Each structure stands twice: as C-alpha cells, then as structure tokens.
Amino acid sequence: xxxxIAVVAGDGIGPEVIDAGMRILDKIDADLAFTYxxxxxxxxxRTGISMPPGAMDDIRHNYDAVYLGAFxxxxxxxxxxxxxxxxxxxxxxxxxxxxxxxKLLNENLSPLKGKGMKDIDLVIFRENTEGAYVGMGGNFKKxxxxxxxxxxxxxxxxxxxxxxxxAFEFARQTGRKSVCMSDKNNVMRFGGDLWLRTFEExxxxxxxxxxxxxxxxxLTMQMVRAPEMFxxxxxxxxxxxxxxxLGAALQGGLGVAxxxxxxxxRVSLFEPIHGSAPKYAGKDIANPIGAxxxxxxxxxYLGFNDQAARIERAVIAAIDAGETxxxxxxxxxxxxAGEAILRRL
Ligand code: IPM
Ligand code: MN
Numbered sequence: 001x002x003x004x005i006a007v008v009a010g011d012g013i014g015p016e017v018i019d020a021g022m023r024i025l026d027k028i029d030a031d032l033a034f035t036y037x038x039x040x041x042x043x044x045x046r047t048g049i050s051m052p053p054g055a056m057d058d059i060r061h062n063y064d065a066v067y068l069g070a071f072x073x074x075x076x077x078x079x080x081x082x083x084x085x086x087x088x089x090x091x092x093x094x095x096x097x098x099x100x101x102x103k104l105l106n107e108n109l110s111p112l113k114g115k116g117m118k119d120i121d122l123v124i125f126r127e128n129t130e131g132a133y134v135g136m137g138g139n140f141k142k143x144x145x146x147x148x149x150x151x152x153x154x155x156x157x158x159x160x161x162x163x164x165x166x167a168f169e170f171a172r173q174t175g176r177k178s179v180c181m182s183d184k185n186n187v188m189r190f191g192g193d194l195w196l197r198t199f200e201e202x203x204x205x206x207x208x209x210x211x212x213x214x215x216x217x218x219l220t221m222q223m224v225r226a227p228e229m230f231x232x233x234x235x236x237x238x239x240x241x242x243x244x245x246l247g248a249a250l251q252g253g254l255g256v257a258x259x260x261x262x263x264x265x266r267v268s269l270f271e272p273i274h275g276s277a278p279k280y281a282g283k284d285i286a287n288p289i290g291a292x293x294x295x296x297x298x299x300x301y302l303g304f305n306d307q308a309a310r311i312e313r314a315v316i317a318a319i320d321a322g323e324t325x326x327x328x329x330x331x332x333x334x335x336x337a338g339e340a341i342l343r344r345l
Pocket of ligand 2: 241245
C-alpha cells in the first residue's frame with residue numbers, strides 16, 4: 001500500500017535540507033506519495049494564517065507521515081506560526097513519543113575524550129504532549145513592580161504511563177538492557193511522585209529490563225562523563241528538550257540529529273532536531289544529514305526497515321570518506337554532501 005507523506009519544508013535552511021532528503025526518498029525503492037505544503041513564515045506574514053482551516057484534519061485523516069524541515073524566522077519574533085504548526089501537530093495529533101536516538105556514527109565525531117561509537121549509543125524518549133509545554137498559566141499586575149507570572153507543569157497518569165511504557169517496550173524489542181527515568185523529584189515533588197510511582201509500576205512488568213532513576217542535573221553530567229551507562233532514557237517534555245540538545249552534541253552536533261514525533265499506529269511527524277538557522281539559509285552550507293537520517297527514521301516507522309538501514313549505511317560511508325559539510329570537518333556544500341550520500345545508496 002502506498003504510504004502518503006506530507007512534506008513541510010518550513011523556514012530558513014528547512015527547504016535546502018528537505019530537498020536533500022527528498023532526493024534520497026525519490027531514489028529509494030519504497031511506495032511513497034508526496035504532497036508539499038508551503039506553510040512557513042512567508043505565508044504566515046502574507047496571510048496571517050499559520051495553517052489553513054481543515055489542514056490539521058487533512059493531515060490526520062489522509063497521511064501516514066509528515067516530513068518537516070524547520071520553523072523559525074526573525075520576522076516572527078514570537079514564533080507564532082512555529083508554535084501553531086509544530087507544537088500544534090504534536091498536541092492535536094497526540095504525538096506523545098518524541099524519539100531522539102543518540103548514536104555516534106564515526107569515531108572522529110566524538111566530542112568526548114576517550115569515548116567512541118561503542119560508548120555513545122543511546123535513545124532518549126521525551127514526553128511530547130504535556131509538562132511545561134501545555135501553556136497553562138498567567139500573569140497578574142503585568143508590567144508593574146508587583147508583577148507575578150505563573151507557568152504550570154502538567155503531568156497526567158495516562159501521559160506519564162504511556163511514554164514510560166513505550167520506553168520499556170522499545171528496550172525489549174531492540175534488545176536494550178536498561179531504562180533510566182530522569183526528572184527532578186527532589187524539588188518538583190508532585191509531578192515527580194507521579195512519574196516515579198508510574199515508573200516503578202511499569203518496570204515491574206518488564207523484569208527482563210533493568211531500570212534506574214537519575215536526577216536530571218546528574219543526568220547531564222553523566223551523559224558527558226560516562227554516556228556508556230545509558231541505553232534508553234525517558235523523561236518529561238522540558239527536560240527532554242534540554243537533554244536531547246546535549247545528546248545531539250554527543251553524536252557530532254545538531255547537524256546530524258534526527259527525531260520522530262510519534263503516536264504509534266497513527267500519522268506521525270519526523271523532523272531534524274536542528275532549527276531553521278536563518279543566518280545559514282540559502283547559502284548551501286547546512287548539513288543535510290539530520291534531514292536524511294530523519295527520512296530514514298520515517299521509512300523505518302512506515303515499515304521500510306531495509307531501506308532505512310541502507311540510508312544509514314550510505315550516510316556512514318560518506319562521513320567515513322570525509323565527504324561532508326564543514327561542521328563535520330568536510331568541505332562540501334549542502335547539495336554536494338547530499339549527493340555524496342545519494343551516490344552511495
Ligand atoms: C525542539 C525545539 C522545539 C521544542 C521548539 C522549536 C518549540 O526546540 O523540537 O526540540 O522546544 O520542543
Ligand atoms: Mn529543542
């Protein structure tokens with residue numbers, strides 16, 4: 001059956017890296033149909049609309065996946081369109097799993113002294129539909145000396161349980177040894193208590209998988225000091241946002257990091273972790289690997305496992321040959337770096 005993919009290139013370097021990813025997807029042998037959507041800052045500034053009415057339902061009912069570049073434009077300082085589209089899809093499509101693997105693809109890309117490919121290979125699952133991202137809160141006496149701002153952090157039993165369960169299920173299915181749950185329950189006691197109780201209860205159903213808890217401040221330290229101690233990490237939305245940037249740095253930088261926003265069995269959204277990097281836009285210098293590995297992740301989600309593995313091997317071969325953009329030490333532009341991978345497919 002044909003898999004239907006909505007392509008949203010977005011802003012900044014988004015169009016260039018998605019173009020590189022599309023060349024790979026066009027070449028790969030998989031039954032895919034693409035529809036392009038031009039939602040971005042230009043459109044938003046022209047029309048005042050982030051996504052036309054009915055678009056979210058169209059995505060929900062008529063697509064298997066969304067392949068997204070990046071959002072963010074200096075002309076939209078409040079990131080309104082980005083929030084409407086990216087966070088809008090995460091929330092309205094209930095994409096509760098933010099899947100962010102951290103895998104070093106070449107020994108030379110390690111930023112850590114003495115740590116290599118066997119050490120840096122972990123997966124982070126970030127809760128993607130609640131926490132500090134729900135936008136609950138308000139202010140009082142704004143603009144005065146007595147101003148108060150309240151920003152809530154929401155955890156539900158259902159939301160916490162499903163992401164923790166997903167982490168254990170993933171560990172079991174991929175032969176990973178352990179799951180680490182990370183939060184800050186020594187300070188955020190109410191949410192932390194819910195997370196920890198749920199973690200222990202779900203862990204009891206997965207006796208074949210080890211489990212341990214770590215405060216998120218300690219986690220950031222250990223990810224740098226001893227990344228080999230982690231297999232699967234599960235954490236909330238905000239901490240997950242932060243530690244996955246650290247994770248990206250461990251694997252060679254934001255330029256190579258891929259991510260999935262997933263509701264298992266439903267339409268899901270795949271995007272490189274890097275942002276729109278407006279100052280690099282249109283200059284043919286952005287690294288296309290993040291977008292290309294994101295395409296591979298999407299293919300895997302859609303059941304094209306061999307094709308995904310082939311793309312990953314082609315990426316590794318291009319990196320090994322030094323045929324990369326400058327962030328990885330090479331001298332190629334976005335297009336040529338994409339071609340170097342395409343040739344190896
Ligand atoms: C990410 C990004 C987003 C987030 C921004 C762009 C809203 O940093 O996907 O990690 O905070 O989730
Ligand atoms: Mn982020």
